[in-house]
Amino acid sequence: MSRDDPPLVDLQCEAHTYPDGTVGMHDVEFSIYPNEVVALIGGNGAGKSTLLEHLNATLVPDDGELLVDGTPITEDNKAHARKEVGFVFQDADTQLVAPTVLDDVLFGLQNYGVPGDEARARAREALATVDASHLEDRIPHYLSGGEKRLVGLAGVLVLEPSVVVLDEPLAGLDPERSRLVADRIAQIHEEGISVVLSTHDLEFAAEVADRVCVMVDGNVAGSGTPREVFYDGALLAKANLHPPAPVRVAREAGLDARAQPVTEADLVALLERPNPASIPADGS
CATH class of the missing domain: 3.40.50.300 (P-loop containing nucleotide triphosphate hydrolases)
Incomplete structure (x- = not known):
């Protein structure tokens, strides 16, 4: 960033x-x-x-x-x-409009006039990016919630935003x-x-x-x-x-406020140090 x-x-x-x-x-x-x-x-x-x-x-x-x-x-x-x-x-159902997953991911490309073979290749690449290639022939509305979310994401990624x-x-x-x-x-x-x-x-x-x-x-x-x-x-x-659980745990455990863990990994790393109560914010 x-x-x-x-x-x-x-x-x-x-x-x-x-x-x-x-x-x-x-x-x-x-x-x-x-x-x-x-x-x-x-x-x-x-x-x-x-x-x-x-x-x-x-x-x-x-x-x-x-x-x-x-x-x-x-x-x-x-x-x-x-x-x-x-x-x-x-x-996700609001943006799933086609009879199959592959057709759905193709939809945006077709609206922008991308030729058929190129559109199909890009749609398959987008599905592969979100690990959903195995879904391409499925009917979108029969997918699980997580699968629908991934297909919706593929339909966005195919336009290369x-x-x-x-x-x-x-x-x-x-x-x-x-x-x-x-x-x-x-x-x-x-x-x-x-x-x-x-x-x-x-x-x-x-x-x-x-x-x-x-x-x-x-x-x-x-x-x-x-x-x-x-x-x-x-x-x-x-x-x-x-606040997130690691923040609450750090405060309740009386850990040095300068360390300020915000994720579970931060908290585990802090607790694994020899003297976590004295670790400064930069972890040195």
Whole structure:
């Protein structure tokens, strides 16, 4: 991740109000930079999904602007935003539209006029990327929740976006499927694609994110590295959130606050040191 590069996506949203008058978001400034993973956390109704849906112009601000690769997005060029910013919805069924998995992954390419043989090769490559090649002849709606999430992710990756957005990617998945999806997210990040996701699983956020943004009442109340956010008790309290288990364990065990473990691996490494109560933040 480098803040020296210009943002891939830059959203300025003074307000977004739904037709029923509900204020979904206000006074939000949110950017995505190359090669980073950003996690949005917050309670139900905090505005996480609303913010995510603005990133590829699924929703547009009542007052504000979306820039993708420096290009202002208007009604005339929303396709640019949707190609560069791929969106995987929480309800995978909303984006599974074709009779087979392979046809579904092909769908976006066909909309962009990619020739048949090339489209089929790219679709198979995208399925292989998420370890779902064995599903290509299956009927999408008969897949498990985790399989649907992977197929939705393949359907986004096939368009070669610079950013992938996932709304609650682990929602409703058992631990095995959650780990599979989490591994695929880590893999696409390693391949140079920036990732933005919302989650209620703070242990997952601590494990995968370079930056964590806390949303409260339709606004970003604070952001920072996982350590900065998960050791900010006042910020978490404002969002009615509890820190991840390793943070709570470290505090209850009276470990040196400077070490600040945020993941299970951090905590184990700290406890394996000869005198964990005196380990400084840099682990030296």
